[in-house]
Amino acid sequence: MMMPAYAWIPLAPALGALTLFLLGRRLARKTVSILASTSVAISLALSLLATLRLPPGGTSGLQTQTHRLMTWLSAGSFQVEAALRFDALSAVMVLIVSGIGLIIHVYSAGYMSRDRDYGRYFAGLNLFTFAMLLLVLADNLVLMFVGWEGVGLCSYLLIGFWFEKPSAAAAGKKAFLVNRIGDAGFVLGILVLLSAAGTTSFAGIAEAVSNGRIAPAMAGLAALLLFVGAAGKSAQIPLHIWLPDAMEGPTPVSALIHAATMVTAGVYMIARMNVLYAFAPGAGRIVAVVGALTAVYAGTIALVQNDIKRVLAYSTISQLGYMFLGCGVGAYAAGIFHLFTHAFFKSLLFLAAGSVIHALSGEQDIRRMGGLRKHLPITAPVFFIGALAIAGVPFLSGFFSKDAILVSAFAAGFPFLGILGLAGAVLTAFYMFRLVFLAFFGEERISPENKAHVHESPSIMTGPLVVLAAGSILAGYLGLPIVLGEKANLFFRFLGLVAPVLDKGHLGPAAEWGLILASAASAAFGIGLAYLLYIRNTALPGRWAARRPGLHKLLLHGYYVDEFYDAAIVAPLVRGSESVYRRFDLEVIDASLDGAAKAAGVFGKAAAILQTGWVKDYALAFVLGLTLLVGALLV
Amino acid sequence: MTADIVFWILAAVSAGAAAAMVLLKNPGHNALLLVLCFSSLGGIFGLLQAPFAAAIQVLVYAGAIMVLFIFVIMMVDPRAGIPPEKIKRAKILGPAIALVLFFELGTAVWTLFEANAAPADAGPAGSPTEVGRRLFTEYVYPFEITSVLILAALVGAIVLGKKEKAGS
Amino acid sequence: MTTAAVVGLSLVLFVLGVVAFFVKKDLLTQFMAVEIMLNAANLAFLGLARGTDRLDAQVIIFLVMTVAAAEAAVGLAIVLLVFRRKKSIRTEDFRTLRG
Numbered sequence: 001m002m003m004p005a006y007a008w009i010p011l012a013p014a015l016g017a018l019t020l021f022l023l024g025r026r027l028a029r030k031t032v033s034i035l036a037s038t039s040v041a042i043s044l045a046l047s048l049l050a051t052l053r054l055p056p057g058g059t060s061g062l063q064t065q066t067h068r069l070m071t072w073l074s075a076g077s078f079q080v081e082a083a084l085r086f087d088a089l090s091a092v093m094v095l096i097v098s099g100i101g102l103i104i105h106v107y108s109a110g111y112m113s114r115d116r117d118y119g120r121y122f123a124g125l126n127l128f129t130f131a132m133l134l135l136v137l138a139d140n141l142v143l144m145f146v147g148w149e150g151v152g153l154c155s156y157l158l159i160g161f162w163f164e165k166p167s168a169a170a171a172g173k174k175a176f177l178v179n180r181i182g183d184a185g186f187v188l189g190i191l192v193l194l195s196a197a198g199t200t201s202f203a204g205i206a207e208a209v210s211n212g213r214i215a216p217a218m219a220g221l222a223a224l225l226l227f228v229g230a231a232g233k234s235a236q237i238p239l240h241i242w243l244p245d246a247m248e249g250p251t252p253v254s255a256l257i258h259a260a261t262m263v264t265a266g267v268y269m270i271a272r273m274n275v276l277y278a279f280a281p282g283a284g285r286i287v288a289v290v291g292a293l294t295a296v297y298a299g300t301i302a303l304v305q306n307d308i309k310r311v312l313a314y315s316t317i318s319q320l321g322y323m324f325l326g327c328g329v330g331a332y333a334a335g336i337f338h339l340f341t342h343a344f345f346k347s348l349l350f351l352a353a354g355s356v357i358h359a360l361s362g363e364q365d366i367r368r369m370g371g372l373r374k375h376l377p378i379t380a381p382v383f384f385i386g387a388l389a390i391a392g393v394p395f396l397s398g399f400f401s402k403d404a405i406l407v408s409a410f411a412a413g414f415p416f417l418g419i420l421g422l423a424g425a426v427l428t429a430f431y432m433f434r435l436v437f438l439a440f441f442g443e444e445r446i447s448p449e450n451k452a453h454v455h456e457s458p459s460i461m462t463g464p465l466v467v468l469a470a471g472s473i474l475a476g477y478l479g480l481p482i483v484l485g486e487k488a489n490l491f492f493r494f495l496g497l498v499a500p501v502l503d504k505g506h507l508g509p510a511a512e513w514g515l516i517l518a519s520a521a522s523a524a525f526g527i528g529l530a531y532l533l534y535i536r537n538t539a540l541p542g543r544w545a546a547r548r549p550g551l552h553k554l555l556l557h558g559y560y561v562d563e564f565y566d567a568a569i570v571a572p573l574v575r576g577s578e579s580v581y582r583r584f585d586l587e588v589i590d591a592s593l594d595g596a597a598k599a600a601g602v603f604g605k606a607a608a609i610l611q612t613g614w615v616k617d618y619a620l621a622f623v624l625g626l627t628l629l630v631g632a633l634l635v
Numbered sequence: 636m637t638a639d640i641v642f643w644i645l646a647a648v649s650a651g652a653a654a655a656m657v658l659l660k661n662p663g664h665n666a667l668l669l670v671l672c673f674s675s676l677g678g679i680f681g682l683l684q685a686p687f688a689a690a691i692q693v694l695v696y697a698g699a700i701m702v703l704f705i706f707v708i709m710m711v712d713p714r715a716g717i718p719p720e721k722i723k724r725a726k727i728l729g730p731a732i733a734l735v736l737f738f739e740l741g742t743a744v745w746t747l748f749e750a751n752a753a754p755a756d757a758g759p760a761g762s763p764t765e766v767g768r769r770l771f772t773e774y775v776y777p778f779e780i781t782s783v784l785i786l787a788a789l790v791g792a793i794v795l796g797k798k799e800k801a802g803s
Numbered sequence: 804m805t806t807a808a809v810v811g812l813s814l815v816l817f818v819l820g821v822v823a824f825f826v827k828k829d830l831l832t833q834f835m836a837v838e839i840m841l842n843a844a845n846l847a848f849l850g851l852a853r854g855t856d857r858l859d860a861q862v863i864i865f866l867v868m869t870v871a872a873a874e875a876a877v878g879l880a881i882v883l884l885v886f887r888r889k890k891s892i893r894t895e896d897f898r899t900l901r902g
Contacts, residue, residue: 613901615833615894616725619824623729627736634743646812653819653839657826665832669839672816676842680864683809683849688861692845695868700838700875707879708831711886720828720895729825737818744814748807761857766865774862781869788873795880 006050006086007067009094010133012039017127024119033109036122040105040129044098051091064498066139066203073142080200085139089498092336093136093268096343100260101129103464107351108252110460111358121161121250128154132261136268140201141190144269148186148233151262152179158257159249171245178242182232189225192218193276206275216280223276223283227290230266234320236294241562243317247309251354254309259316259346264339267323271332271499278330278502288328288409292420295321297559299427303434304545304555307364308353311435314558315390316346318424322405325417330502331408333492337479338405340491341397344475345389348468352383355457355465356439360450366435371444375454378462380440382469387436389472391429392523394516397476403519404479404489410515411507422522429526437534481512642682649675666704673697687763809850816843830882830892834875841871 016039024032054065064087072082105125112121131150138144153176160172194200196218197208208214214222230236235243246258257263270277270287277284295318302314319342326335357364359376373380389396392403402425409418446454456462479491492501507515533541545552554560610621652672656665677692720726770778820839827833845864852860886892 611901613898614722614725615897616729616825620725620729620732623732623736623821627732627739630736630739634739642808646808650812650815650819653816653823656832656835656839657819657823662829662832665835669835672839673842676846679809679812679846680849683857685849685857685861685864688845688849688864691865691868695872696838696842700872703875703879704831704835707882710883711831711892718893722895725825730822733818733821733825736821737814740814741811744807744810748805748810761861765858766861769858769862770865774866777866781866781873784873785869788876792876792880795877795884 003069004050004065004067004086005046005053006065006090006094006137007069007084009043009046009050009098010130010137012042012046013126013129013133015039017123017130020119020123020126024123027119029113029118032119032122033105036126037102037105037109039126040098040102043094043129043133044102047091047094047098050086051095054086054088054091064203068139077198078194080140080142082143083139083201084137085202086137087498088495089268089271089336090136092340092495094133096264096340097129097132097136097261100343100347100468101125101132101256103467104252104256104260104347104351107255107354107461107464108250110458111252111354112250115250117161121158124154124158124161125253125256128158128257128262132265135265139203140199141193141205142200144272145183145186145190148229148265149183151257151265152176152183152233155179155246155257155262158253159246161249161253165248168248171242171248175242175246178239179232182229182239185225185228185232186230189222189229192222192225196222202272205273209275209279214279219276220280220283223273223280224286226269226273226276227266227283227287230269230324231290232266234263234266234324235317236266236290236321236324237297238561240294240298240317241558241565244310244313244558247307247313251309251350251357254313255347255350255354258313259350260343263316263320264323264343267320267327267335267339270324270327271336274327274332274499277327284328284330285414286328288325288414288417291321291324291326291328292409292417292424293321294318295325295424296420296427297321299424299431301555301558302431303427304552305431306367308356308366308369308435308439309350309364311366311431312346312349312353315349315428315432318428319346319390322402322421322424325421326405326408329409329412329414329417331405331412332499333495333501334401334404334408336495336499337491338401340478341389341401341472341475344468344471345386345396345398348382348386348465348472349390351461351468352379352386352465355379355461356383358457358461359454360446361453363447363450366438368445368447368450369439370442370446371440372446372454373440376440376456378456378465382462382465383440384436385469386472387432389476391432391527392425392519393429393527394520394523395473395476397472397474399519399523400476400479400481403481403516406519407481407507407512407515408501410511412502422518425519425522426526429523430530433527433530434534437530441535442538481516638682642679645675645678645682648672649679662708663705666701666708669704670697670701673701684760686760687766688761690763806850810847813843813847813850816840816846828893828895830885830894833894834878834882838871838875841867 016036020027020032020036027035064085066083066085068081068083070082071079073080105122108121108125112118115121128151131147131154133147135144135147135151138147156172156176159175160169163169163172190200193205193214196214197205199205199208209219228239232239243258243263247254249258277287298314298318298321302311302318305311305314319338323335323338323342326332326338356369356372356376356379359372359379360369363369385396389398392399402421406418406421409415409421444451479489481489557563610617649672652668652675656668656672659665659668673696674693677689677697680686680692681689817840820836820843823836823839824833827836845867848860848863848867849857882892885897889896
């Protein structure tokens with residue numbers, strides 16, 4: 001078939017998923033993992049091929065290629081094509097999805113090796129990869145929504161992978177439902193755009209915006225509605241509640257879906273629709289504010305969490321906030337750049353956490369860890385590297401991407417948000433190194449049974465960790481700060497105008513260097529504080545918590561948002577449902593059905609009067625009928 | 636002319652035999668009256684230029700079927716008399732409605748056929764040869780199927796009439 | 804011997820058959836009433852036929868008679884069976900199919 005290389009990218013994982021769903025139970029474990037990993041590897045190879053083949057030209061510096069597969073929906077003037085688009089932004093996304101995806105598939109082969117439902121796991125993982133690839137390759141909002149829903153479904157399936165555990169099943173349900181609320185906003189946004197621009201394709205919308213066919217108010221409305229969808233998918237306030245619970249799923253799932261890829265779909269969407277958001281700066285401002293607030297909010301909660309995965313979950317929410325902050329102020333490339341570096345170090349942190357949990361036979365509470373660096377010679381250093389990266393320590397990737405966002409925030413005229421960003425950086429450094437010091441350093445608080453079995457993970461798990469660690473260090477060098485020269489930032493140049501950094505104003509070189517120093521200082525401050533509290537004077541945290549128990553509990557429970565939603569929304573709905581069930585379903589519907597049945601019985605009994613069993617009565621009926629018929633015919 | 640007189644005599648006999656059958660209670664008498672009725676009908680068939688029909692009417696109906704009836708009457712022996720029925724509604728209503736039917740159809744027949752009173756026996760005789768030819772060409776399917784039907788009836792009658800074995 | 808006369812006779816016989824069915828109390832004679840009705844039908848066929856249709860009427864009479872014969876055979880076998888079981892052929896006694 002004459003389809004360009006990029007059009008084939010989603011195919012292999014789709015076939016892999018289909019095969020594994022149907023046959024997964026009957027295949028050997030090795031076959032399953034090799035099949036699943038190979039299909040993602042094929043996607044990765046195709047992605048590389050397609051990226052290298054992107055010809056120069058077009059407004060973005062590199063051409064935008066589209067390929068129409070077929071006309072999908074056609075109803076009067078409403079047309080939706082099933083078409084794929086490949087440009088610099090798509091290239092970045094498919095490389096992340098297939099690259100990190102492949103690494104995590106390989107890791108999973110080791111991590112899930114003793115699980116009963118091996119086949120179902122990899123089938124879900126492959127299906128997710130397919131849906132995510134579809135999402136980022138779609139040429140219009142509707143096809144993108146198909147992928148959007150697909151990743152939501154896979155998230156549900158994989159969070160609730162161990163569905164016999166009630167908490168896991170509930171977490172999966174919660175994730176899906178909260179996502180659904182966001183999706184409602186997304187669909188409404190699509191509808192607004194459809195009515196305003198007549199099309200959902202990205203090119204069409206961009207063209208309508210630049211030709212002034214969309215009123216600013218409509219654009220703003222659509223932008224906000226789409227952001228509601230993004231908030232749901234990317235766990236921003238107020239729809240963030242599902243992500244911490246999503247940690248019930250297997251750790252590689254948390255790494256892939258809830259760190260590197262699915263949750264970044266919201267950021268991708270905003271970057272993709274940057275023309276719209278640029279046209280409606282009010283909406284952009286709201287995005288930035290929500291992002292910044294979420295970054296700080298989640299950071300404060302992460303300070304006191306005791307489950308290693310929950311710390312990382314809140315950390316993800318916080319980092320996503322940064323990405324939205326970047327996109328909100330118009331620095332879409334900066335947001336995507338942070339997405340890129342975050343994919344490396346966050347998945348590294350999650351997988352390393354998985355390694356720790358595996359080593360400790362399932363222990364996830366950091367209060368029962370400690371001194372692990374002696375026992376885990378590979379996991380410990382890579383975790384440390386990941387922590388350095390996320391904290392924004394200079395010369396690692398996180399530093400570069402975070403700096404890009406902060407520079408943009410200040411340059412675009414949002415100093416308050418920039419300061420929030422710096423505050424978040426302090427928090428990030430602190431809670432990450434609290435985690436590092438409590439888990440890997442200091443006195444060993446491991447339980448005796450776990451201590452007996454503690455072992456480093458097999459190389460099928462540590463190999464990926466090392467690869468990701470290398471990425472966490474090196475990825476940042478693709479995006480050197482502009483203060484070092486206009487051409488220094490390769491990443492931004494690659495993205496060009498597909499996902500630009502809007503020129504809202506420049507900080508002078510002095511201010512930029514000042515900001516670099518400020519970020520470095522925030523990281524140092526956070527790490528230093530963590531060192532003081534968790535290495536030097538370990539009794540201090542306990543005393544502080546005891547002095548302010550209310551504050552401690554508030555943070556521990558995430559500001560009681562879950563409890564609030566439960567009381568304000570969930571409980572009334574449940575009560576309402578129950579009342580409807582009792583009053584309508586049972587009393588009206590069931591009663592009318594019973595009534596219909598009883599009526600049938602009554603009629604039957606009435607009709608049975610004619611059945612006397614006596615042949616003369618029947619003959620009477622015959623003759624009567626005959627006479628009446630003849631009479632009718634004669635008249 | 637003679638044909639007319641013979642017809643009316645035969646008609647009277649058959650109607651009268653039928654009426655008598657209604658009134659008399661003895662089943663044996665009823666059967667014999669029917670034989671009379673059917674035979675006179677056979678005669679009427681003959682008058683209507685249908686010799687084949689006449690022949691088989693006498694042979695099969697008056698001959699075979701009524702003989703069957705008489706056999707069964709012998710075996711069942713309802714000489715003991717049958718007690719009167721308790722539920723009278725059918726006995727009253729049935730004939731009443733039948734009377735209505737008679738008047739309905741009677742008026743129809745009168746208006747339809749008295750108007751153009753053509754003799755019923757006009758035309759050539761329906762020869763048995765010709766009937767036979769039709770039976771084996773145009774009507775060969777019904778003919779063959781009736782043979783299957785007779786076989787089925789034969790088997791059925793034998794199976795049903797068997798003496799019950801002990802315990803069955 | 805007009806057509807009206809023949810068909811009229813057929814009608815008389817038919818109604819007599821119907822009346823007989825309702826007046827009689829036992830299975831056997833009721834069966835005989837049915838036979839009367841069948842004959843009346845046969846007569847009507849022949850009476851209403853004209854010309855070459857008379858040949859077809861005879862064929863029909865032949866077929867009806869065959870069926871009547873088969874029916875009589877099986878029906879009378881059933882009457883015998885019923886009599887053996889119930890020791891009676893009074894139709895009022897056979898009401899087990901009452902619904």
